[in-house]
Amino acid sequence: MQEFFQNVARYPTYMVALILGIFISVYDWLKPVFFKNKLTTTASIGFLASILAFFYFTLRAMLGLEAL
Known part of the structure; x- marks a missing residue:
């Protein structure tokens, strides 16, 4: 065992x-x-940040969480 x-x-x-x-x-x-390329880097980071923000706000709205 x-x-x-x-x-x-x-x-x-x-x-x-x-x-x-x-x-x-x-x-x-x-x-x-x-x-x-710096433009590619900036665009990729912005795209990833927007995806994370989208999921964050969507989950907060779906779960009914209030602002602290």
Whole structure:
């Protein structure tokens, strides 16, 4: 039974390594695009910020959260 709990304890480490590997792969894939042209970088950051803002405000409205 102790072996089972040792295996279960390894899953968080595996999950962190998996997520970190995904982020590193995506960064390496997008690095030439972001650092090649300042206009592309600015437009991409603005696009990502607008997507995050859209989801933030949509979820706040759907969940009925009030302003603090």
